[in-house]
């Protein structure tokens with residue numbers, strides 16, 4: 001269904017994503033892991049056409065999507081909804097309107113600007129909120145909700161687009177563990193119940209292991225691991241995060257050697 005072929009994105013001399021290729025069959029839940037700067041966000045943003053690729057092709061259901069322009073590009077963007085770490089809601093707007101903004105690419109700008117929605121659209125937004133367990137929040141301003149609730153609103157907005165693929169860029173990085181679990185459970189439900197592909201950049205290994213069918217590890221713009229969660233051994237994780245052999249997932253920062261401290265501290269956080 002999805003084939004990524006030799007995709008590269010350069011910023012000046014630096015390749016943020018460096019000639020990556022992989023395929024995904026069917027509605028899998030795929031996690032992308034890697035240290036900060038590995039190229040995870042750049043890849044998701046290229047898929048969604050928020051960032052242009054320097055070279056390469058991405059085929060989805062036989063259609064090349066990196067070359068799409070104008071209306072076709074916007075249509076693709078609504079078929080592959082994006083969820084961000086910082087939710088990207090309109091804070092002062094009520095929850096239901098935020099969800100309805102998922103239709104942005106599918107209707108005239110003026111209607112969106114003046115918040116004019118059909119009864120059918122409003123009903124659908126409320127049904128989605130109900131499905132995600134936050135229907136009672138519909139009239140509240142988005143900014144009044146907890147982080148976990150806001151991320152569920154962002155997922156509801158994504159579902160409003162009825163996307164084939166959901167791209168989630170560090171969807172739980174700003175959440176406490178309990179809210180993180182609710183959000184990941186929600187994404188998993190959507191993946192399993194609706195058959196929508198989910199590709200999520202994740203910052204903790206245990207989340208990748210728990211929720212993903214497949215994990216892709218990136219380092220310096222390249223894919224250095226592509227396998228199932230049970231193939232993701234501590235040694236493989238060390239390679240991905242650039243930590244040395246003294247490293248293990250249960251280690252604490254005090255157990256780490258002090259040279260290259262920032263890198264190790266980062267790797268430790270990832271491995272925790």
Ligand SMILES: Nc1ncnc2c1ncn2[C@@H]1O[C@H](COP(=O)(O)OP(=O)(O)OP(=O)(O)O)[C@@H](O)[C@H]1O
Pocket residue numbers: 011015016017034035036037038039040041042043
């Ligand atoms: N717009 C840009 N201009 C210049 N360099 C960029 C730009 N966007 C990303 N980069 C660089 O590309 C590399 C990959 O960044 P990217 O954000 O994709 O990594 P990441 O794995 O998502 O990291 P993080 O987890 O911190 O978001 C980094 O070196 C980053 O500085």
